Amino acid sequence: MTAAQAIFRAQAASIFLHDEETDELVFEAVAGQSSDALIGTRIPSSTGIAGWVLVTRQPLVLEDLGNDPRFARDVAERTGYVPSALMAVPLLHEERALGVLQVLDREQDERFTLAEMDLLGLFASQAAIALDLLRGARRAKAIVEGGAVDVALVAELAAALEGLEEERREAGLQLLRALVAVLAPPRP
Amino acid sequence: MSLPAWSLPSGELGRIAIEHEWPERVDAEWAFGGSTGAGVRVCVLDSGIEGDHPLVGAVQQSFTVVPDGDGHAVVEDEGVDLCGHGTACAGVLRALAPDCSLHSVRVLGTGYTGSGDVLLSGLRWAVEQGFDVINMSLSTTKSKFSAVLHELADSAYFGRTVLVASAHNMPVESYPWRLSSVISVGSHDQDDPRLLYANPAPPVEFFARGVDVDVAWPGGSTLRCTGNSFATPHVSALCALVLAKHPQLTPFQVKSVLYLTSANVGGAS
Numbered sequence: 001m002t003a004a005q006a007i008f009r010a011q012a013a014s015i016f017l018h019d020e021e022t023d024e025l026v027f028e029a030v031a032g033q034s035s036d037a038l039i040g041t042r043i044p045s046s047t048g049i050a051g052w053v054l055v056t057r058q059p060l061v062l063e064d065l066g067n068d069p070r071f072a073r074d075v076a077e078r079t080g081y082v083p084s085a086l087m088a089v090p091l092l093h094e095e096r097a098l099g100v101l102q103v104l105d106r107e108q109d110e111r112f113t114l115a116e117m118d119l120l121g122l123f124a125s126q127a128a129i130a131l132d133l134l135r136g137a138r139r140a141k142a143i144v145e146g147g148a149v150d151v152a153l154v155a156e157l158a159a160a161l162e163g164l165e166e167e168r169r170e171a172g173l174q175l176l177r178a179l180v181a182v183l184a185p186p187r188p
Numbered sequence: 189m190s191l192p193a194w195s196l197p198s199g200e201l202g203r204i205a206i207e208h209e210w211p212e213r214v215d216a217e218w219a220f221g222g223s224t225g226a227g228v229r230v231c232v233l234d235s236g237i238e239g240d241h242p243l244v245g246a247v248q249q250s251f252t253v254v255p256d257g258d259g260h261a262v263v264e265d266e267g268v269d270l271c272g273h274g275t276a277c278a279g280v281l282r283a284l285a286p287d288c289s290l291h292s293v294r295v296l297g298t299g300y301t302g303s304g305d306v307l308l309s310g311l312r313w314a315v316e317q318g319f320d321v322i323n324m325s326l327s328t329t330k331s332k333f334s335a336v337l338h339e340l341a342d343s344a345y346f347g348r349t350v351l352v353a354s355a356h357n358m359p360v361e362s363y364p365w366r367l368s369s370v371i372s373v374g375s376h377d378q379d380d381p382r383l384l385y386a387n388p389a390p391p392v393e394f395f396a397r398g399v400d401v402d403v404a405w406p407g408g409s410t411l412r413c414t415g416n417s418f419a420t421p422h423v424s425a426l427c428a429l430v431l432a433k434h435p436q437l438t439p440f441q442v443k444s445v446l447y448l449t450s451a452n453v454g455g456a457s
Contacts, residue, residue: 046235046297052271055235055296056326057362058354060415063400092360095329114377114399117414121358 011083011105015091016043016050017131018099025050028099049088050100057097059089059121089120093128098135101127208436214448216382220429225285227435228428231319232281232421233310234274234326236294239267243279243404244290252294253310260309262293270297272406276413277325277421279404284381284425288432291319296326304328308336315344315351320431323424324353324370325417327362337364345369350431350439352424354416355392366391371427371443375399375419384426386450394446396422 012032016025019042027041046055053060063085083104091098101124161172196204211218229248237247252265269275278290295310307328314322322344328337341364344351353365355374365372368390375398376385385395398419405411423446430445431437437445447453 047270049271051297052235052273055271056273056354056417057329057356058326058415058417059358060413060417063412063414065411089358092329092358095331097329114375117375118357125359 010087010103013101013103015127015131016054016100016102017135018045018054018097025054025099032104049086050102053088053090053100054097057090057092059087059117059124061085061087061117087116087120089124091124091128091131093125093132098128098131206436208434214445216449219445219449220426220433223285223429223432225288225425225428225432228285228288228320228432229291230281230285230288230321230323230424230428231291231293231314231317232274232278232323233293233295233307233314234277234323235271235296236265236269236274237267237278237290237292238269238272238275238404238406241275241279241404241406241408243410244275244282245286246290247278248289248291250292250294251310251313253306253313260306262310262313265292265294267292268294269406272411273325273417275406276403276411276418277323279410280381280401280418280421281323281425281428282404284422285428285432288321288425288428291317304330304333308333308340311337311340315340315347315349318347319349321350321352321424321427323421324351324364325420327354327356327365329360329362331361334363338367338369340364341367341369345439348438350424350427350442352420352427354420357416369439371423371439371446373398373416373420373423375414375416381422382426384423384446384450385452386447393443394423394450395419396426398422 010032012030014030015028017028018024019026022042023045024042025045027038027043030039043051045051049060049062065084065086085105087103087106089101091101103120161169161176164172236250236252237244239247239250247267250265250267251262253260253262273296274292274294278292281288281290293310293314295307307326311322311324341351351364351370353370353372355365355372356362357374364370372391372393374387374392374395376383376395377399378397379400381397383397387393387395396419398416399414401413401418402410403413403418426446427442430442434445
């Protein structure tokens with residue numbers, strides 16, 4: 001988030017993640033002039049600007065938001081900050097839309113360019129990869145904390161892998177990847 | 189002995205006579221000069237269109253997609269737009285083709301975000317209705333839908349429905365804009381709503397105005413937006429203008445007319 005804010009010299013940046021089970025957007029992370037008290041806030045997935053970007057899979061930029069107080073309030077309620085301009089891009093990883101990245105208020109007097117749109121798209125694809133990893137880690141944590149996995153067994157396995165020579169460790173990792181593919185095949 | 193319908197005995201050449209005169213050079217004046225889009229039916233497959241927005245005017249019909257047994261049905265809908273995207277696209281269309289008739293099929297904001305099936309059902313229905321132009325400022329990243337989208341896009345193409353779709357300027361595979369039977373649109377940054385550039389390096393085929401576009405926004409207001417979503421209805425509107433003057437043109441020919449009237453074609457700057 002801080003990287004997104006810095007790249008675009010913006011006042012704030014935020015991420016919404018899509019909760020597929022409830023079909024809601026969850027305010028996940030924020031940098032800059034926004035209130036992190038809103039983290040965890042949920043909104044219906046197809047409303048507001050974030051919803052628009054999520055469902056159309058299309059990035060967009062909005063300017064002169066101050067002209068529309070109703071809209072500014074709408075964004076403010078979702079970000080804790082009233083912007084005059086906003087860039088939003090879907091976080092797409094493989095075939096899924098994981099969420100939406102928003103960059104609020106780039107530096108004053110700078111017109112938005114198509115090159116920035118491409119940069120935003122590239123940045124979002126990197127962010128989506130990171131988010132996918134984060135989600136995977138969260139799922140793993142939830143499974144471990146839920147007691148569904150023998151933690152000691154996993155730790156033992158990790159220690160055993162760590163102790164192997166490089167070639168054998170790679171073979172062990174391949175075996176584990178194959179096991180994951182069997183137990184948790186990718187979603188169709 | 190009768191021959192299959194896709195054969196052409198020389199004695200039946202009269203059956204396929206196509207009475208359409210082409211000018212020596214297709215230019216903007218021939219293509220859409222004086223046209224207002226009258227008589228052309230344009231479908232906006234999107235999040236709905238807000239009824240009676242001053243920049244949109246009358247919406248002929250509004251439909252939405254609802255669950256029906258194992259599948260979906262298309263039913264009449266109120267003129268609502270929960271997120272604003274469809275209204276924005278409709279405003280761009282109306283500004284360029286003021287007399288076209290606008291039809292809305294709401295496939296976004298139906299409460300089934302994750303389901304590309306809603307999108308496909310809406311598109312299938314729209315193709316069956318034989319609209320002249322369908323505007324799709326959206327795409328799906330689900331590869332399992334690509335085959336069906338391909339089939340629907342081909343049905344539209346042979347059924348004389350011009351399907352205009354937003355290109356994706358992100359490094360992902362998405363559809364239907366990549367299909368050759370649709371007209372795919374990216375953005376240029378100039379302030380001329382009729383200015384079109386043909387891309388010699390597809391899959392994006394045309395660039396239209398997509399930066400700092402003042403679009404209709406729900407609540408009767410406007411908003412300044414940038415994105416391929418807004419470039420796309422510019423091209424849909426140009427297609428409507430061409431078809432209003434030359435209703436006999438096929439999607440292939442409409443695409444050719446767009447190409448021939450693009451600012452970078454034929455030595456123009």
